[in-house]
Amino acid sequence: xxxxxxxxxxxxxxxxxxxxxxxxxxxxxxxxxxxxxxxxxxxxxxxxxxxxxxxxxxxxxxxxxxxxxxxxxxxxxxxxxxxxxxxxxxxxxxxxxxxxxxxxxxxxxxxxxxxx
Amino acid sequence: xxxxxxxxxxxxxxxxxxxxxxxxxxxxxxxxxxxxxxxxxxxxxxxxxxxxxxxxxxxxxxxxxxxxxxxxxxxxxxxxxxxxxxxxxxxxxxxxxxxxxxxxxxxxxxxxxxxx
Numbered sequence: 001x002x003x004x005x006x007x008x009x010x011x012x013x014x015x016x017x018x019x020x021x022x023x024x025x026x027x028x029x030x031x032x033x034x035x036x037x038x039x040x041x042x043x044x045x046x047x048x049x050x051x052x053x054x055x056x057x058x059x060x061x062x063x064x065x066x067x068x069x070x071x072x073x074x075x076x077x078x079x080x081x082x083x084x085x086x087x088x089x090x091x092x093x094x095x096x097x098x099x100x101x102x103x104x105x106x107x108x109x110x111x112x113x114x115x116x
Numbered sequence: 117x118x119x120x121x122x123x124x125x126x127x128x129x130x131x132x133x134x135x136x137x138x139x140x141x142x143x144x145x146x147x148x149x150x151x152x153x154x155x156x157x158x159x160x161x162x163x164x165x166x167x168x169x170x171x172x173x174x175x176x177x178x179x180x181x182x183x184x185x186x187x188x189x190x191x192x193x194x195x196x197x198x199x200x201x202x203x204x205x206x207x208x209x210x211x212x213x214x215x216x217x218x219x220x221x222x223x224x225x226x227x228x229x230x231x232x
Contacts (some may be wrong), residue, residue, distance in 0.1 A: 017199055035220045043204055044225035045159070095217035102147065102172065102214045104221060106158035 002027050004092050006107035013082055014115050021077045021110045023092030029053075032094055033065075034075045035104065036066070040088040048090075051075060082114045119143075122207050122224035130232055131197060137227045139190040139207030146213040147171075148190040149221065150182060151206040159206055165190060168212035197231045204228050 003026040013019045025034065036048040049059060049069050056076045059066045063080045079086055096103040120141045129135050139148065147166045151159035164172035165184040181193040181203075190207055208221035 011188075028203055033218060033220070042225055043206075043228065045206065045208075045221075045223035050220050052157065079154075093220075094183075102164055102210075102217055103161050104217065108141075109158055111183075 002029075002094055002097050002105045004105055004107035005092055005107045006090075006092055006110050008110045009108070010113065012113045012115065015084060016081050017114075018078060018080050019082050019114075021079075021090050021092075021112065023075045023077065023107060025073050025075065025092070025094055027073075027094060027097065029097050034068070035093045036075075036077050037091045037093065037106075038088045039091065039109070042089065045091070048077075079112075082112075084114050084116055087112060089112045120207055120222050120224035122205075124227055125225065125231055126228045126230075128230045128232060129194065129197065131199070133197075134195045136194065137192040137205055137207075137229075139192075139224055140188055141209045141222070142188055143209065143211070143222065144187075145209035145211050145222070146187075146198045147210045148184065149208040149210070150190070150192050151208060151223075152187075153204040153226070155203075162174070163192075164214055194229075197229075199231045200217055202230045213222055 005024045032053045034051045038046045065078045067076045089111045091109045092107045093104045123138045150162040153159040161174050163178045163182045169182045179196050183191040204226045206226045207224040209221050210221050
């Protein structure tokens, strides 16, 4: 069955520190997609990135970067030079399999607090 | 227009009230979803509409009644709710119809529901 584990419940950093959010997943699919979403206090889940299992190249978008390692089933997310606006809950997710492929399976989320 | 709009943002209702949540998207997305999110938990799927037809009901109690009047609108009718139904209700849409989720969801900002 599909499973996403975000072992870090809460992380607190001081502004300008780098921070890495871990995501480990389990899937029996050979082809799959992985997602990261950000949920600020306002509540909306904001799409950050989609990665397909064919592409193991790391991705960078401004201060955000993602490290996808198929060998260890991990898809970690790093924020460089964190800012207060990065404070949010971050969810890693992957679609269900077979007859649940319409459903996003979320990890439990990591709450990031960036202090000024 | 790349948004999913939800109204109202906040709702307080008594256990004998009838109310409705509304969700709208104009991206031409083929599937629309209702998710429920309790505090400090990831979202949980409730319903899926694909091409305006109810495709998935995740064993949701009948006091929640979804409706999809057209391809852009999704409603969630609420009746005789319990205090434990208090949560953030998120609407989402996806470009694909029900099936293999490739592009992920676009989420609305949610309705914070309190049942008193």
